[in-house]
Structure formats: structure tokens, C-alpha cells
Amino acid sequence: MASAAFFSTCSSANENYLHLTPTHAYAKGFVNNLRTSNLPSIALRNERFVRLRGFVAMRDEGASKVSDDGPRMKIPHVLTVAGSDSGAGAGIQADLKACAARRVYCSTVITAVTAQNTVGVQGVSNVPEDFVAEQLKSVLSDMEVDVVKTGMLPSMGTIKIICKTLREFPVQALVVDPVMVSTSGDVLAGPSILSTFREVLLPMADIITPNLKEAAALLNGMQLETLDDMHSAARLLHNMGPKNVLVKGGDLPDSSDAVDILYDGLNFYELRSPRIRTRNTHGTGCSLASCIAAELAKGYPVLAAVAKRYVETALDYSKEIGIGNGPQGPFDHLLRLTSHSQDCHRQKPFSPSDLFLYAVTDSRMNKRWGRSIADAVKAAIDGGVTIVQLREKDAETKDFLESAKACLKICRSHGVPLLINDRVDVAIACDADGVHVGQCDMPARVVRTLLGPEKIIGVSCKTPEQAQQAWVDGADYIGCGGVYPTKTKENNTAIGLDGLKTVCVASKLPVVAIGGIGVSNARAVMEIGVPNVEGVAVVSALFR
Numbered sequence: 001m002a003s004a005a006f007f008s009t010c011s012s013a014n015e016n017y018l019h020l021t022p023t024h025a026y027a028k029g030f031v032n033n034l035r036t037s038n039l040p041s042i043a044l045r046n047e048r049f050v051r052l053r054g055f056v057a058m059r060d061e062g063a064s065k066v067s068d069d070g071p072r073m074k075i076p077h078v079l080t081v082a083g084s085d086s087g088a089g090a091g092i093q094a095d096l097k098a099c100a101a102r103r104v105y106c107s108t109v110i111t112a113v114t115a116q117n118t119v120g121v122q123g124v125s126n127v128p129e130d131f132v133a134e135q136l137k138s139v140l141s142d143m144e145v146d147v148v149k150t151g152m153l154p155s156m157g158t159i160k161i162i163c164k165t166l167r168e169f170p171v172q173a174l175v176v177d178p179v180m181v182s183t184s185g186d187v188l189a190g191p192s193i194l195s196t197f198r199e200v201l202l203p204m205a206d207i208i209t210p211n212l213k214e215a216a217a218l219l220n221g222m223q224l225e226t227l228d229d230m231h232s233a234a235r236l237l238h239n240m241g242p243k244n245v246l247v248k249g250g251d252l253p254d255s256s257d258a259v260d261i262l263y264d265g266l267n268f269y270e271l272r273s274p275r276i277r278t279r280n281t282h283g284t285g286c287s288l289a290s291c292i293a294a295e296l297a298k299g300y301p302v303l304a305a306v307a308k309r310y311v312e313t314a315l316d317y318s319k320e321i322g323i324g325n326g327p328q329g330p331f332d333h334l335l336r337l338t339s340h341s342q343d344c345h346r347q348k349p350f351s352p353s354d355l356f357l358y359a360v361t362d363s364r365m366n367k368r369w370g371r372s373i374a375d376a377v378k379a380a381i382d383g384g385v386t387i388v389q390l391r392e393k394d395a396e397t398k399d400f401l402e403s404a405k406a407c408l409k410i411c412r413s414h415g416v417p418l419l420i421n422d423r424v425d426v427a428i429a430c431d432a433d434g435v436h437v438g439q440c441d442m443p444a445r446v447v448r449t450l451l452g453p454e455k456i457i458g459v460s461c462k463t464p465e466q467a468q469q470a471w472v473d474g475a476d477y478i479g480c481g482g483v484y485p486t487k488t489k490e491n492n493t494a495i496g497l498d499g500l501k502t503v504c505v506a507s508k509l510p511v512v513a514i515g516g517i518g519v520s521n522a523r524a525v526m527e528i529g530v531p532n533v534e535g536v537a538v539v540s541a542l543f544r
């Protein structure tokens with residue numbers, strides 16, 4: 001979608017753009033058309049480059065339209081047919097997030113719109129049955145759907161339409177979450193649907209996932225209070241025709257574990273995980289059913305597809321999140337909301353001026369002075385550095401990660417970005433602000449794919465060609481050098497001020513100069529007369 005929006009924005013420029021990659025963008029020549037004066041930009045050789053985070057647009061002089069040939073990759077696809085939850089903890093919204101977390105595409109047919117929050121359901125408006133049919137047809141006639149998952153189905157007519165459409169457009173598997181009552185006790189689908197549910201939908205299902213109340217309702221009010229009751233319910237529901245039955249025990253009283261019973265007609269499986277003490281369990285059922293659908297779409301068998309561990313991890317991770325004031329809050333499907341909530345400031349967007357005084361740590365020098373990396377970083381920040389790169393060639397991964405976390409805390413509390421040299425894994429693990437790579441490290445294009453559009457990526461470059469490639473690959477800046485000879489990096493020939501100038505002139509990215517730079521020669525570097533030299537990187541000058 002981002003690319004489509006970009007294309008339409010650009011069309012008035014009367015130029016044609018082709019090939020989008022998930023990297024940073026410098027879209028050339030569109031400053032006036034885009035009217036985005038608030039976007040960070042750099043001026044160089046009378047050209048302006050506007051950064052559009054998220055993708056690169058590359059110009060293709062000859063093309064008259066966006067190319068649509070080339071390989072088409074099939075990706076697993078779940079269609080969810082469910083209700084919307086305005087609070088976004090359950091329903092369609094939970095399904096989208098769960099599928100995204102499981103890396104599966106999710107399309108949506110909305111059966112009802114609920115006004116809902118963490119307190120309860122304040123209102124329900126059913127989508128007209130004809131229009132549910134129209135949505136189903138739109139998706140199924142065009143897209144290759146692997147698995148359909150149903151949630152809130154508010155009327156008999158809606159259920160019948162779904163069954164009819166699925167006969168017309170068969171899919172690999174049907175997951176039925178027989179949503180009836182929200183955890184707040186509000187009715188989402190009344191008893192009038194029960195007979196249609198049993199007679200028409202259940203026999204088509206590959207797996208159904210009732211909670212205790214729903215299993216009881218489908219079994220005419222049978223009492224379900226123990227694990228034995230759940231076994232019996234699973235067997236009775238299986239008799240109604242679904243290939244597999246998962247009776248969920250999230251609401252089982254007096255249970256220190258969250259236990260679900262899976263029955264495939266032959267065997268019972270008791271699926272157990274520790275019960276997480278949390279208020280944030282709204283939408284666990286929808287999410288579990290979507291995960292099952294997602295894993296089935298990838299081709300896993302049913303038992304492997306019941307991703308209980310995922311729900312447990314997400315609940316555990318989200319224990320501290322406080323959204324809404326009601327008794328039952330949503331959890332975080334993507335396991336991202338709490339990682340930034342340390343007592344530190346948020347990461348701010350990268351600005352080339354961050355490169356002004358760029359500190360690169362050196363473990364040998366720290367060892368010699370008997371100080372930790374974190375102490376060195378603290379001292380450097382107190383001394384005025386504007387960005388820090390951790391360069392640890394000897395440390396064990398575990399120790400490096402711990403140091404990186406400690407440094408990140410210090411850097412965040414001072415608003416100074418922290419980059420990791422070379423180790424993309426460590427950067428991801430500690431949620432650093434970015435990575436700096438050399439020519440023999442992981443290519444910046446791959447790093448960008450791994451880190452996403454927001455993180456900072458720097459590349460060491462010695463030649464104009466390397467600088468050009470860094471830009472194409474979606475880097476944010478280049479480190480150019482060694483400008484002067486240095487002992488910090490062996491086998492690194494110095495390119496001198498002339499070499500630096502040649503690369504800077506060719507670079508579309510901001511440059512930080514590196515290599516043998518200290519108090520005595522920093523001014524000469526900054527005054528070479530090329531506007532994109534934004535700063536100097538220092539190692540020994542600081543840490544020795």
C-alpha cells in the first residue's frame with residue numbers, strides 16, 4: 001500500500017518510477033510536488049533528496065508503468081470472517097495482529113461492528129447478510145486463500161452464506177471459533193444461531209475452538225467444570241462433525257495451569273501451559289484460533305498448529321501493559337510495546353547532525369584502563385559525543401549483549417543514538433538504534449530488511465562506487481576513511497583528505513570521516529569544503 005500511495009503522489013511529476021525495495025528512500029527531485037518540507041533532507045550539488053522512510057523509489061527512464069512481471073511469491077493466506085472490536089483486543093483486529101505475528105497474510109470479511117472496550121460491549125451493528133456475501137466473493141474470487149477462520153457470526157443467514165460460499169470456493173481448511181459471549185458477559189451471537197451452527201457449519205470445520213461457555217451452549221447447557229467434563233464435551237462436539245475439537249480451558253475454575261483439550265476423533269491431547277497472572281486476556285480466544293489458521297495455512301498438521309505457547313508468551317510479555325480502565329485489557333501480539341517502555345526517552349529519528357562527534361568504542365583501550373564499556377560510553381557522552389558505536393571484536397556474545405543493554409540505557413537517557421558494529425543480531429536483541437557495517441560484513445540491503453525502516457544503518461566506504469551502493473542499499477550515512485593512518489584498525493590504508501573529498505562528492509548520503517582523527521586534525525577534515533561531511537569519528541582520541 002505504501003508503494004501505491006507513493007506512486008499516486010508522484011504521478012503529477014510526469015516521471016515514472018519503478019522497483020520498490022523495503023529500504024530507506026531518497027526520492028529524487030520531488031520536493032515541490034510532495035510539499036514535505038518537514039521531511040529531513042540534505043542539499044548537495046544543487047539536487048535535493050527527500051527521505052521517505054520505508055522504501056526506495058528508483059527511476060527507470062524508459063518505463064511507462066509499474067512493472068508487474070517478475071516472480072510472484074505465494075504466501076500463506078488466512079481469511080478471517082469475524083466481527084470488529086473497536087477496542088482492537090479481540091475480533092478482526094486480533095486476527096490481523098495474530099496473523100501478522102505469525103507472518104501470514106490476513107484478509108478480512110466483517111460480519112458485525114461492535115462498540116467495545118475493556119469495560120464491555122456497548123453496541124453491536126450487524127453487517128447486512130448480502131454485504132457479507134459480497135465481501136466473501138470479493139476476496140475468494142480474486143485471492144488464493146488457504147484457510148478460512150470464522151469468529152463472530154451474528155445471524156443464521158450469515159452462517160448459511162458462509163457455508164454456501166465455501167462450497168463454491170473451497171479452501172484447504174476451515175477453523176471455526178464459535179464466538180457467542182464476550183468475556184465481559186455480553187452476547188455476541190444469540191441462541192437462535194445454535195441449530196444452524198451445529199447442522200451446517202460444524203460438519204464443514206477442520207477444527208472448532210469453543211471456550212467452556214461456548215461448548216456448554218452447543219451442548220444444550222451441559223455443565224463444564226472439570227477436565228473430565230472437557231473431555232466429554234470434546235467427544236460430544238466431535239460427534240457433530242468437525243474433524244478436530246479444541247475445548248479451551250482459559251476459564252476453568254481453580255486451575256493453576258491453562259489447560260485445553262484437543263480431540264481428533266482418536267486421541268485426546270491435554271495441552272497445558274502455566275496460567276499467566278494478568279488482566280490482559282481479552283482476545284486470547286480469537287488470537288489462538290487465528291494462530292491455528294495461520295499455522296495450518298503454512299502446512300502444519302493440526303496438533304502442531306495449536307500455538308498455545310505463542311498466547312502464553314504474548315500474555316506474559318504484556319503483563320504490565322495498561323490499556324483502558326475496564327477489568328480485561330488487550331495484550332500485545334507483536335511483543336513490541338514493552339521493549340521501549342524502559343525508564344528512558346524514546347528513540348528520535350536519525351538526523352545527519354547526529355554524526356557531528358561520533359564515538360567508536362575500543363575494548364582493548366577500555367581493558368587497559370580497567371573500565372567497563374558502559375563507563376567509557378558514559379564518559380564519552382558527558383564529554384559531548386553525539387552518537388556512539390559499540391565496536392567489540394573480542395567479547396563473548398552474551399557479555400556483549402549485556403554491555404550493549406547497559407550502554408543503550410545510558411544513551412537513551414541522554415538522547416544519543418547507539419549503534420552496534422557489525423552484529424545485527426546483538427542490535428536486534430537489545431533494540432539498539434542501528435548498525436554500522438563494513439564492506440565485508442552483512443550487506444546493508446540485507447541489514448535494512450532485518451532491522452526495518454526506522455533503524456539507522458551506516459556503511460564504511462573507501463570509494464565512490466561503495467558510497468553509491470550504500471545509498472542504493474538504503475543506508476543512512478557512510479563512514480569514510482581511514483583518512484589518516486591509524487593503529488586502531490590494521491591493514492587499513494589511509495585515503496587522505498583528497499580521497500575523503502572524492503568519496504564525499506560522489507556520496508548522496510551524509511558522511512562521517514574516520515581514521516586517525518583527533519583534536520589536531522579534526523578542523524582540517526571538517527573544512528574540506530564538501531557540505532555532506534557532517535562530523536568526525538573518534539576512537540583513540542577519546543578512549544586512550
Ligand SMILES: Nc1ncnc2c1ncn2[C@@H]1O[C@H](COP(=O)(O)OP(=O)(O)OP(=O)(O)O)[C@@H](O)[C@H]1O
Nearest residue numbers: 211248249250251258275276282283284285286288
Ligand atoms: N491467563 C492465561 N494464561 C495462559 N494461557 C491462557 C490464559 N487465559 C487463557 N489462556 C489460553 O488462551 C487460549 C484462549 O482461551 P480462552 O479460554 O481464554 O478463550 P476465549 O474465552 O475464547 O477468549 P476471548 O473470548 O477473550 O477471546 C487458550 O489456549 C487458553 O488456555
Ligand SMILES: Cc1ncc(CO)c(N)n1
Nearest residue numbers: 083084085090091152182
Ligand atoms: C468482535 C468480537 N469477536 C470476538 C470476541 C470474543 O473475544 C469479542 N469480544 N468481540
Ligand SMILES: [Mg+2]
Nearest residue numbers: 179211285286
Ligand atoms: Mg472466545
